[in-house]
Amino acid sequence: MAKKKETGVVDFTVEEKLKNLYQLQTLLSEMDKIRILRGELPLEVEDLENEIVGLKTRIQNTEEEVSAIRQRINELKTKIDLATQKRNEYQKNLDNVRNNREYDMLNKEIEFQNLEIELSQKRIREAQYAEAQKTELMRQSQQLMDERVQDLEVKKDELDEIVAETKAEEENLREKAKNLEMNIETRLLEAFKRIRKNSRNGLGIVYVQRDSCGGCFAKIPPQRQLDVCMRKKVIVCEYCGRILVDPELAGVKVESAAEKDGKRKRASRRIKSETTPESANDGE
Numbered sequence: 001m002a003k004k005k006e007t008g009v010v011d012f013t014v015e016e017k018l019k020n021l022y023q024l025q026t027l028l029s030e031m032d033k034i035r036i037l038r039g040e041l042p043l044e045v046e047d048l049e050n051e052i053v054g055l056k057t058r059i060q061n062t063e064e065e066v067s068a069i070r071q072r073i074n075e076l077k078t079k080i081d082l083a084t085q086k087r088n089e090y091q092k093n094l095d096n097v098r099n100n101r102e103y104d105m106l107n108k109e110i111e112f113q114n115l116e117i118e119l120s121q122k123r124i125r126e127a128q129y130a131e132a133q134k135t136e137l138m139r140q141s142q143q144l145m146d147e148r149v150q151d152l153e154v155k156k157d158e159l160d161e162i163v164a165e166t167k168a169e170e171e172n173l174r175e176k177a178k179n180l181e182m183n184i185e186t187r188l189l190e191a192f193k194r195i196r197k198n199s200r201n202g203l204g205i206v207y208v209q210r211d212s213c214g215g216c217f218a219k220i221p222p223q224r225q226l227d228v229c230m231r232k233k234v235i236v237c238e239y240c241g242r243i244l245v246d247p248e249l250a251g252v253k254v255e256s257a258a259e260k261d262g263k264r265k266r267a268s269r270r271i272k273s274e275t276t277p278e279s280a281n282d283g284e
Helices: 013-036 040-098 102-182 186-198 224-230 259-281
Strands: 206-207 243-245
Touching: 013 102, 013 186, 013 206, 013 243, 040 102, 186 243, 224 243
Parallel strands: 206 243
Antiparallel strands: none
């Protein structure tokens, strides 16, 4: 029975500590079942939200790239207009040349401006091709994002429906677990949580089943089983590290040897009664 120390702190016996711990495990297992009911929906919702954010960023970056390409195309067109204007001026000046040297210089300038125009036109074609690719990428990203947004709405509706059904139950279990944790020694509670975190099925404390650990099903020596039943100290499984309790403390009814023998005898009599008529018929 729990005793109150002079400091005001309640000192629980080992049996009471184990009982509280097993009750806590029961509550946490119920909460785990609720999370299993939700399945992968929370993770799927989170993944979809992250993907949508990524697609939005991609679309925004692509829009900026397309805007820069269009600005570059406008600059090249302006450059073509200036080069065309200069070329036309040089061509007009060809009629007023005074010597061959001046004539050759004007022809070189006209040739240079023609090259500038051709180069700018080539770069415009390249930029327009890049713009078309970026625009198509943006369209595909937008289409994919619209699909993901629809998927997210469906998943969120499913998750909200499940959460609405289990919210009250989960909050009730969480509150009970929180209150129960206050009655468990801090060091023991931390050890239990660590074991539970490392176990695949979320069990940190189990009862002995058929002379074996209820977590990893490894055989437990008789002396160790006796120590568990004594409830004088915390016993852990030598193989998986889970805390062990006896079935009675866990509230599990274990059949006695006499009950097992009685069931076997009744089953044997039932089998005989079912087979006897057939044997009689065979004799006839």
